[in-house]
Amino acid sequence: MLRKVLLLASPLLSLGACPFGGEQGVLPDGHPAVAQETYAAALGDLDLDLVRSDLKAFFLKSQDHWPADLGNYAPFFVRLTWHCTGTYRSSDGRGGCEGGRQRFEPERSWADNTNLDKARALLWPVKAKYGDAISWGDLMVLAGTTAIESMGGPVLGFCAGRLDDKDGFESIELGPSEEQEAVAPCVLNGTCVSPLGSTTVGLIYVNPEGPLGNPIPAESALQVRDSFGRMGMNDSETVALIGGGHAFGKVHGACPAGAGPSPKEDPLNPYPGLCGTGKGKDTFTSGFEGPWTTTPNQWSNLYFNDLLNNDWEVHVGPGGHHQWRIPNATGPMAGIMRLTTDISLLHDPAGIYQKIVKEFAADQAKFDNAFAHAWYKLASRDMGPALRCLGQVAAPPFPWNPSLPARSSEFPPAWPQVKASLKEMARDYSKPIFPADVFSGQSYYGGLFLQLAWRCASTFRQTDYRGGCNGARIRFSPEKDWPANAELDGVLKVLDDVKARFGDALSWSDLIILAGTVAVEEAGGLPMSFCGGRTDATDGSGSEHLAPRLSPRPDTDLAFLVDGMKVMGLTRREFVALVGGGHTLGQMHASRSSFISGPWTSSPSRFNNEYFTNLLTEVYQEVSVQSGEKKYKAVGKELFMLKTDLFLKADPEFRIHVEEFALDNKAFLESYRAAWTKLVRSDRFDDPTGKLCE
Ligand code: HEM
CATH class of the missing domain: 1.10.520.10 (Peroxidase; domain 1)
Structure with missing residues (x-):
């Protein structure tokens, strides 16, 4: 099948070959521009507000097969989106949620994506309702963005237009794979350098426990800066994203037994969870345990205030990993925790993260603005120039995404x-x-x-x-x-x-x-x-x-x-x-x-x-x-x-x-x-x- 497109060619000009092959002015079926055009038309007919309200309702309907923490899936979906978008790396532009490749190997079996198979399974009814009108890539970005909004967080917009891949081929170089080893070898996993985006293949950026699992905050701060920098995030964006993301939800590590086999190892029953029932209070995801704040379903800058206003001590949590707690805390504060990467924001050898933490703790509006922009950047950069964004697009300019000027009124030349x-x-x-x-x-x-x-x-x-x-x-x-x-x-x-x-x-x-x-x-x-x-x-x-x-x-x-x-x-x-x-x-x-x-x-x-x-x-x-x-x-x-x-x-x-x-x-x-x-x-x-x- 061929698709006619409107051409404005002047008959006076000598015509070369059709840029797409075949008859002048005709796009062959299967041409990426056709797929993009077809998807843009379907997305244009979709009521994104309706999808968002469906998502908000669905977050609050806990399912027995994977119960929601405190009856709300929203934080889980912020993590899903972060792990989908956060694979992006500036070095070669690979990664990001386009293609929806978190569904495939190698990404779906990354340790950092443990239990996100459940999140995607939970999302299926929404995907099924809207079918091809919204791709998996877009739906996964929209889910986390809407989740933030549903918990009162600031959201700038939603850059849509991702086409789904049919396999994980485009993520092979993210590793672990022979191809990754050939072009971006990592001598010791945990100390990987650019062009890899993460210090650890299989994690989104950095080891939460500290470099190679050592809970040393100052060294962890260096890794945080290095790895977020490889995604093109500056210090303010880095702190806003970490503190904004961890305003929500909790970490899961009920006992040291682990999550069980990955989807690659056991596609029929991935991550069954080896603690008790394996779900709910028995969930094992990362092996850390506890929430960051006492209000994990509500947007706030408590993450920063609690970080600053308390002492923190390292200990080994129930999941067997180093994590941090407030010594001698009582009541709800006794349950809150921090990862070494969170504590690292107080121990940046350059002294920069500390200042930003204080600013965000003192000024909610400033934090809101910084997070909204950083999240939009995180969630849009795989899409390239702003011109490619469909959906509920935030108004440019964005310094990280320079646009080109309009065509001159004198165009075209002879x-x-x-x-x-x-x-x-x-x-x-x-x-x-x-x-x-x-x-x-x-x-x-x-x-x-x-x-x-x-x-x-x-x-x-x-x-x-x-x-x-x-x-x-x-x-x-x-x-x-x-x-x-x-x-x-x-x-x-x-x-x-x-x-x-x-x-x-x-x-x-x-x-x-x-x-x-x-x-x-x-x-x-x-x-x-x-x-x-x-x-x-x-x-x-x-x-x-x-x-x-x-x-x-x-x-x-x-x-x-x-x-x-x-x-x-x-x-x-x-x-x-x-x-x-x-x-x-x-x-x-x-x-x-x-x-x-x-x-x-x-x-x-x-x-x-x-x-x-x-x-x-x-x-x-x-x-x-x-x-x-x-x-x-x-x-x-x-x-x-x-x-x-x-x-x-x-x-x-x-x-x-x-x-x-x-x-x-x-x-x-x-x-x-x-x-x-x-x-x-x-x-x-x-x-x-x-x-x-x-
Ligand atoms: C959860 C690490 C940055 C959003 C977690 C978990 C870990 C972690 C270990 C626990 C997963 C589990 O056991 O369920 C880190 C590290 C970061 C980082 C090391 C960077 C230094 C971010 C960012 C965001 C984010 C930038 C989003 C903007 C979340 C959310 C959860 C979470 C919402 C809770 C999920 C739930 O409640 O189920 N993170 N994270 N994180 N992370 Fe992060």
Whole structure:
């Protein structure tokens, strides 16, 4: 089935291929934009207020098979949402509640997710009532958000729009798994470092008992800062989230016997609970026991006041773990507890957490505001740019989620003229400010244009929808300072002339992508669709974690290459087409990401499959090693490859595509066009169905 979309293409423009393949203006079924559009329509028809009121009623109906603490499930669902969203990590954008992958391995069997199988089972009737109109990912975020609201807590809004995954594949790199060990090994679980989001694989952030189970608050504070920092949370957000989350509910550890097997170990009866009946007062979840406050179903800043106004002593609780109590307390206060991570907020060696705890204890409104914002950030960041949020969206701006400006009223420029200028510039043009490559005595900028466009677009992360060329942040720090982008500011200066000629009608980001696209077409690639309408950011914020992961440096290995490809959302075939296509034009420059100057092919201004032929037929040798740097040169020829190129030949799953493209130039050209179009459109949330495409 094909879906028609409205296109506003001008008949005067020469049409390239449809950006989505097939007939111009038609999205193939199964295209992510179609799935997103279908879900957006269903969600748009859903009365979210009704879902919220159903959730609020359901929280108060305790079920015998899993009785609610004090008759209210709301705190349990705050934990569910926190553990769904809290997997997000800035390093590669993985994690978060999108996909609803807490339902699958590996996440569902993480120690930190013990008994959340019960929460999801309890939620089923609500899911069943609304069916496909609300995804699991969205429902799990909405449940905790509504739970906070139901207990009087402050809520800013609800960013919806998550599509459900069919398995846990996208969480494999969160570990524990071989893939995680390959790209993010953790020598000693409990001391894991970035790019892992947590100090302990299987926990959301950090060991509640203290580092490696040692109840040392000052050391725990360091781990709390480190691990929350890896999620991009600052000190105030960290304290607000911990104190806000632990305003509610209790910890469960009735006896030392444990929770029993995980869903992976016993899918039919996971976490039966080995204390007494295994439920209610006999529940074992984390192995700690007790509530944080005397009013665990009610929003307040008591968590901070009780923390500050009492002494706390460590002891071993009924579940066999170190936890903290108020010495000699009587009455209800005798039951309240703290985890070492809670106590750590009083022992931050930097002295910062203590100040924030005091502020939140003294000023409820300040705490409300800080928590509402931090929760919204926590619960929305997997969704990427605010533009992607549906539902009951909080009003931007949010500093953690910079948006792009609106399109200029002068848009669009006269595309045929822009294209013609770029075509002319690719050859027979040399701007003294930045030297062109010279091949067969002729100056050539095409390879540089393509490299600029690739660098700009390839920051895109499918994992959290950040990056991409929209915004042209490659003009600003930090992107312009990345070693792989060295000297690309010179290429931008070459393009200055075109930018000046078309003024505000032409954004830098459209110009950069079009320059790369025209370079390929001009050199013999297939005609490509161009979808303008990108706008330019005014600074580089938002690019902090997007530095290239695919470096040809000596420490690069195959696992990193595969990982980088996955983060970009590319298949192996698409990746091979893009890398081969990119390395067909121009040459590598010793001053930039490589250590060599020289081309990959004998005709570096012609776009064809020679790169693949060379890769398979030439013998490449490591010709010299300077300070550990490796160069690969074809024996007897002035042709070069990078280590990353050689991986495409060495790895059988990449190599089948190298062989296919070496044998079939047409297949290569078509695959390149499809992969390039996908890459440069992947950040176009402003125009998901391609209304602006020609
Ligand atoms: C419960 C640890 C941060 C919300 C728990 C439990 C532990 C824990 C061990 C007990 C689970 C059980 O036995 O039932 C931590 C640590 C944190 C942290 C180490 C970070 C340093 C947060 C955050 C939130 C949150 C940021 C939400 C904003 C909750 C809630 C419960 C809970 C609501 C109670 C669930 C119930 O009553 O069933 N946490 N947590 N926690 N946590 Fe946290």
